[in-house]
Amino acid sequence: MLPADVDNSQPGPLGRAEAEQIARNLRAMADPTRIQILSLIVEAPGGRRPVTELADQLGLTQPTVSHHLRLMTDEGLLERVQQGRQVWYSIMPSRVNDVFDSVRTDPVAAVVAPPVLERIAADLTIRFAGTFSPETVTEYVRGSYTLLADRARITRYLPSLTARFAADRLHALARADGLITDKTPDVLFVCVQNAGRSQLASAILRSLAGDRVRVLTAGSEPAGSINPKIITALDEVGIPLGGEYPKPLTDEVVRAADYVITMGCGDACPIYPGRRYLDWDLPDPAELSMAGVRAVRDDIDARVRALLAEIDSMNAA
Numbered sequence: 001m002l003p004a005d006v007d008n009s010q011p012g013p014l015g016r017a018e019a020e021q022i023a024r025n026l027r028a029m030a031d032p033t034r035i036q037i038l039s040l041i042v043e044a045p046g047g048r049r050p051v052t053e054l055a056d057q058l059g060l061t062q063p064t065v066s067h068h069l070r071l072m073t074d075e076g077l078l079e080r081v082q083q084g085r086q087v088w089y090s091i092m093p094s095r096v097n098d099v100f101d102s103v104r105t106d107p108v109a110a111v112v113a114p115p116v117l118e119r120i121a122a123d124l125t126i127r128f129a130g131t132f133s134p135e136t137v138t139e140y141v142r143g144s145y146t147l148l149a150d151r152a153r154i155t156r157y158l159p160s161l162t163a164r165f166a167a168d169r170l171h172a173l174a175r176a177d178g179l180i181t182d183k184t185p186d187v188l189f190v191c192v193q194n195a196g197r198s199q200l201a202s203a204i205l206r207s208l209a210g211d212r213v214r215v216l217t218a219g220s221e222p223a224g225s226i227n228p229k230i231i232t233a234l235d236e237v238g239i240p241l242g243g244e245y246p247k248p249l250t251d252e253v254v255r256a257a258d259y260v261i262t263m264g265c266g267d268a269c270p271i272y273p274g275r276r277y278l279d280w281d282l283p284d285p286a287e288l289s290m291a292g293v294r295a296v297r298d299d300i301d302a303r304v305r306a307l308l309a310e311i312d313s314m315n316a317a
Contacts, residue, residue: 028075029099033058034068038077038099041091048081048090112149112159117141120163124170131174140173141166151248152194153224161245168216169252176255185311186214188257190269194219194246195226196285197263200234200297204304207239213311216257218249220268227286233297259307278307 029035040057041049055065069089072078077095081088091099121138128137144166148154154161174180187205189198198217206215223246231241254260254269259276262269264284271277280303285293 028072028077031068033060033064034072037065037068037072038091041078041089042099046090048088050086050088054089112145112162116159117145117162120159120166124163124167127167128170128174131179132170137166137170140170144169147248147250152219152222152246154245155224157245161247165247169250172216172250172256173252176252182214184212184214185258185315186216186256187259187261187307187311188253189215189217189261189263190220190249190265191263192219192221192265192284193223193227193286194248195223196230197280197282197296197300199226199230199241199244200285200300201261201263201280201304202244203234203239203241204297204301205308206242208304209308209311212315213308216253217244217247218253219246220249220265222246222248229285229288229290229293232290233285233293236294237297237301259311261307 029038036058037054040054041047051062051065051069054060054069055062058065069078069080073080073089076092077099078089079092081090118138121134121141124141125132125134125137132140141162145158145162148161148165149158171180172186175182175186189201189205191198194217198219202215202217205213209215226241226244226246234241249265249268251270254275255272257275259278260269261278261280263280263282269277280300282296282299283292285296288296
């Protein structure tokens, strides 16, 4: 269970002052020229640009650009730093994610160039040398990229997530086929979107078990991103999400798992002998208020602790 001194009460409604600040921040970006300015700053080397450079890039006068910069600085979107006679503008660190999501609307952001995939495959070939051929590694890299881009609709950090997904799948394949010896138990959490329940369970188990358990997650119908309420609910009890992301369920991760825990995904998970299967009947946090998400988190916390006790007991036998 969670510590007794953790306050899990639901906070009150958003205060008027906070709501007005959020509204001002949204209005500060609600202009095509400001979006262009923010985009240029995000893409700049070092993440900053001066007024003169922005004006030249946009074909606008410096007073016009300065007007927009001043408005966004006043509303906390931009940071202004003067070095000598030059004034530089950069995104406020606390607003980087908001700005990035607002300006990265180009659909080609979801396309990874072939040389990048070749680089990923080459690096993983070194990692799995003696276990898999370069052709097998390349096949898994390309397949992992397609699964994330098409089925999970991942667009942000697609190259690095492709590399991570392919590496996890290759490790699972090697373990399932007996090509590597690894006594660390694998635990696989599966839900529908891989954006809520499975992410709560995996984050809690990683926090409790550390390196004693290898944790994987998957979704029968993965979402494009993790539910923000899940990140908040975990942060409230001091548990990081750890760079997780939604990903589709694949056969090799099921075959490699010692424990498979399903949550609301029906019979989407294949059954293999020799694995411990559990089905946790839990509501989908996507349809719940924050109070409901906290209740699911606490329920999962208790179940994960019981599961870890079982795993530790089996390992000690």
